Amino acid sequence: MAVDGSLPTSARLLSTAAALFRAKGYAATTTRELSATLGIRNASLYHHIGKKEDLLYALCVDSLGHIRGAASQAMASEPDAISRLRALVRAHVVSALDDLDKHATMLIELRSLSPERRSKIVALRDEYEALVSSAIQDAQREGRIRADIPARHLTLALLNLLNWTIFWYQPGGDLTAEQLGELFARLFLHGAAAYS
Amino acid sequence: MAVDGSLPTSARLLSTAAALFRAKGYAATTTRELSATLGIRNASLYHHIGKKEDLLYALCVDSLGHIRGAASQAMASEPDAISRLRALVRAHVVSALDDLDKHATMLIELRSLSPERRSKIVALRDEYEALVSSAIQDAQREGRIRADIPARHLTLALLNLLNWTIFWYQPGGDLTAEQLGELFARLFLHGAAAYS
DNA sequence: GTCTATAAAGAGATAGAC
DNA sequence: GTCTATCTCTTTATAGAC
Numbered sequence: 001m002a003v004d005g006s007l008p009t010s011a012r013l014l015s016t017a018a019a020l021f022r023a024k025g026y027a028a029t030t031t032r033e034l035s036a037t038l039g040i041r042n043a044s045l046y047h048h049i050g051k052k053e054d055l056l057y058a059l060c061v062d063s064l065g066h067i068r069g070a071a072s073q074a075m076a077s078e079p080d081a082i083s084r085l086r087a088l089v090r091a092h093v094v095s096a097l098d099d100l101d102k103h104a105t106m107l108i109e110l111r112s113l114s115p116e117r118r119s120k121i122v123a124l125r126d127e128y129e130a131l132v133s134s135a136i137q138d139a140q141r142e143g144r145i146r147a148d149i150p151a152r153h154l155t156l157a158l159l160n161l162l163n164w165t166i167f168w169y170q171p172g173g174d175l176t177a178e179q180l181g182e183l184f185a186r187l188f189l190h191g192a193a194a195y196s
Numbered sequence: 197m198a199v200d201g202s203l204p205t206s207a208r209l210l211s212t213a214a215a216l217f218r219a220k221g222y223a224a225t226t227t228r229e230l231s232a233t234l235g236i237r238n239a240s241l242y243h244h245i246g247k248k249e250d251l252l253y254a255l256c257v258d259s260l261g262h263i264r265g266a267a268s269q270a271m272a273s274e275p276d277a278i279s280r281l282r283a284l285v286r287a288h289v290v291s292a293l294d295d296l297d298k299h300a301t302m303l304i305e306l307r308s309l310s311p312e313r314r315s316k317i318v319a320l321r322d323e324y325e326a327l328v329s330s331a332i333q334d335a336q337r338e339g340r341i342r343a344d345i346p347a348r349h350l351t352l353a354l355l356n357l358l359n360w361t362i363f364w365y366q367p368g369g370d371l372t373a374e375q376l377g378e379l380f381a382r383l384f385l386h387g388a389a390a391y392s
Numbered sequence: 393g394t395c396t397a398t399a400a401a402g403a404g405a406t407a408g409a410c
Numbered sequence: 411g412t413c414t415a416t417c418t419c420t421t422t423a424t425a426g427a428c
Contacts, residue, residue, distance in 0.1 A: 008411090009411075009412090010411090023307070024307065025221065025222075025223055025305075025307060025308065026221075027221055027223035027224040028223040028308060030402080030403065030404085031403080031404060031405085032402090032403085032404095040411085040412065040413090041412070041413060041414080042404090042405090043405085043406080043407095043412080043413070043414080043415090044411065044412045044413070045405095046404090046405065046406075047411055047412070048411090050405095051404075051405075052404070052405090107363075108304065109221075111219070111220065111221060112221065112224060136388075143390055144389065144390055145388050145389060145390055146388055146389065146390045147390070149379070149382075149383075149388070153371070153379055154383075154388050156364065157357060157379065157380065157383050157388075158388075159360065160356060160357045160358070160359075160360035160361060161353060161356050161357050161360075162356070163356075163360045163363075164355065164356035164357075164359045164360040165356060167303075167359075168352065175349070183345070183349055183353065184353065186345075187345070187350075187353050187384075187387065188383075188387060188388055189387050189388055189389040190387040190389055191383065191384060191385050191386040191387030191388075192332075192341050192342055192345070192350050192353075192354075192384055192385055192387075193340065193341060193342065193385040193386055194339055194340055194341055194342045194343070204393090205393075205394090206393095226420080226421065226422085227421080227422065227423085228420090228421080228422095236393085236394065236395090237394065237395060237396080238422085238423090239394080239395070239396080239397090239423085239424080239425095240393065240394045240395070241423095242422095242423065242424075243393055243394070244393090246423095247422075247423075248422070248423090393428105394427105394428085395426100395427080395428070396425105396426095396427080396428100397424105397425085397426095397427105398423105398424085398425085399422105399423085399424075399425095400421100400422090400423085400424100401420105401421080401422085401423100402419105402420085402421070402422095403418100403419080403420070403421075404417105404418095404419085404420095405416105405417085405418090405419105406415105406416085406417075406418100407414105407415090407416085407417095408413100408414095408415095409412105409413080409414085409415105410411105410412085410413070410414100
């Protein structure tokens, strides 16, 4: 849990919290552990936040903005639906793994938010997933994605394929995020069977 | 959280705990909530268990035995590697969703176990994943699964596709577990692209 | 197998000084 | 922006009666 001690506390707050929340879970992470990692006393934490949950909420908003921006930008320059879909898959993987602590926490710890805040995050997540679904539908309309499976089911399967990566991906392993994005794009489109 | 009040506490213990752990998270679930759901006082809980973590551990062992048994049995009667792989995918989905509370808790709350117990569960999980990997390697050897992607990468992708389902599947929705297993088998093998 | 009562520790959060 | 000191509540778990 190496954290840059040269940055001001406020700048290290969210990423430090995200790292702890991903490693131990939100509920199991104490504000004292967080303060200690930041190098301050527990009480000093409350100069920056109102309460612990504020960190979880802010980090969820952050990570969804991050992936949403990366996906939109990657798709913008592609000429056709199937290219946009491939670009989306690659951008999703690269963005999520670049922002792993926040992204994983957002996906797993949603249930620890208050009902009001959870609704807001779920709405943002649904917005992003609608983008994925649109990309699939567009490719179906252009005849490049099979039409015998509902777009909704294809979207669920694709998100399955992408999202579970947060549980096992280790930066510095034998697969870069780019390679993994390429692998998932290829597998989602063409499958694992031989001769296909 | 409807629980059968006619069964003895000991018989309802694991499944009740699993339901709460899945809904709220292990750390966020108090032993008092669990006792209340069981209809007993908090102290009475400790007639059945030594401590809260025992429940998490027992339920992890349980769920891995469940899916392991289902997978082995489903594969046993299949004549070739590709049929065994399809049977494994279907059995995995049906078993995991049939045992959703325990299975999801096992996958998500591993990190809340003590290091010793976590190692044991990880070993059981790795054993199961080795079974999946073997099925893929067998099918590669029989020329039915593409050999240009390492079995390890195909295994990771397949487990991604299967495992994330725990986050959104709702029994009683428009997809049965059987249909979902069939969908995943088809997509994993043949992909989403048209003309493949 | 469940109860009442309670111990012991740890949690989030606040007050007010520097 | 961080500190010391502390409040208050909740948590897991135990003792011993029925």
